[in-house]
Amino acid sequence: MRSRLRWAVVCLAGLSTLVLAACDSAATSDALPEAVTCAKLDDTPVRIESGTFMMGDDKAYPEEGPRRRVHVDGFWIDPHEVTNRQFAAFVDATGYVTGAEKPVDPSLFGVPAEQVPEELLKPGSAVFMPPRSAPRSAEGMWTYVPGAYWLKPHGPDGPVARDDEPVVHLTYDDMTAFARWSKGRLPTEAEWEYAAAPSDPPSRTQPTQANTWHGLFPAVDTGEDGFKGLAPVGCFAPNVRRLYDMVGNVWEMTSDFYEDDMTLGRVIKGGSYLCAANYCQRYRPSARQARDTSLGTGHVGFRLVYDKVEE
Numbered sequence: 001m002r003s004r005l006r007w008a009v010v011c012l013a014g015l016s017t018l019v020l021a022a023c024d025s026a027a028t029s030d031a032l033p034e035a036v037t038c039a040k041l042d043d044t045p046v047r048i049e050s051g052t053f054m055m056g057d058d059k060a061y062p063e064e065g066p067r068r069r070v071h072v073d074g075f076w077i078d079p080h081e082v083t084n085r086q087f088a089a090f091v092d093a094t095g096y097v098t099g100a101e102k103p104v105d106p107s108l109f110g111v112p113a114e115q116v117p118e119e120l121l122k123p124g125s126a127v128f129m130p131p132r133s134a135p136r137s138a139e140g141m142w143t144y145v146p147g148a149y150w151l152k153p154h155g156p157d158g159p160v161a162r163d164d165e166p167v168v169h170l171t172y173d174d175m176t177a178f179a180r181w182s183k184g185r186l187p188t189e190a191e192w193e194y195a196a197a198p199s200d201p202p203s204r205t206q207p208t209q210a211n212t213w214h215g216l217f218p219a220v221d222t223g224e225d226g227f228k229g230l231a232p233v234g235c236f237a238p239n240v241r242r243l244y245d246m247v248g249n250v251w252e253m254t255s256d257f258y259e260d261d262m263t264l265g266r267v268i269k270g271g272s273y274l275c276a277a278n279y280c281q282r283y284r285p286s287a288r289q290a291r292d293t294s295l296g297t298g299h300v301g302f303r304l305v306y307d308k309v310e311e
């Protein structure tokens with residue numbers, strides 16, 4: 001409830017510019033530069049053998065520590081983030097309707113229903129809007145856009161989602177519904193970080209083989225890595241475990257709650273295309289944040305793990 005009320009305050013400020021903002025957001029996802037060649041990836045899960053690793057980081061953000069030794073049993077994991085192509089197959093097969101396509105329950109805001117603006121009760125999701133002036137907080141960069149959902153990630157007037165880009169604007173329930181259909185599950189935080197193959201000691205240098213924000217965030221993204229906005233999967237080199245985009249592009253959902261306070265949401269890992277050297281710096285395996293499970297955004301996706309796979 002607290003997170004929904006916070007989003008209400010944020011979104012109230014942007015209601016008068018929803019249409020213009022949606023057009024601005026769509027323009028930030030530039031066409032793929034000719035200089036970038038993206039691999040055509042298959043969806044075959046990659047086997048990760050059991051092992052012990054040093055999880056966390058004592059020298060970055062406080063919530064990432066303490067650095068400790070953790071054992072992880074073996075599992076299989078998707079080689080890339082779940083794409084719009086894969087999610088579309090799920091929707092076609094099941095008729096599934098995501099949370100962003102349903103009217104919002106006014107009780108989620110924690111205030112009397114008559115105090116909630118009508119626009120915020122329409123189906124939609126949170127879209128990143130490059131601010132025209134310095135925002136007071138990260139939340140000031142997001143606007144609730146009616147009509148934004150996984151197939152129209154920038155809103156009803158924006159482009160259709162590309163097949164090979166990570167699917168976004170999903171709630172936790174949407175992700176777990178896809179996981180059940182796929183006979184998989186969301187990874188634990190430890191499984192995800194182990195698969196991301198963190199360096200020892202951890203590095204805080206902005207990666208070259210990842211889709212992150214280059215330039216002064218949030219004013220200028222130079223796109224020197226080839227992208228402004230989401231990138232298709234397979235455009236950057238895989239890690240040593242042959243997994244793509246384990247950092248950057250989109251944050252990835254895990255099954256673990258953030259700390260002991262379940263109201264804070266679930267842990268997301270790996271940073272996104274919005275992480276910059278002057279802001280966030282969470283383009284690292286040890287990075288972690290809390291994510292509201294009831295509201296989708298345009299920079300959070302997921303991949304699945306499997307306890308067994310069919311031969």
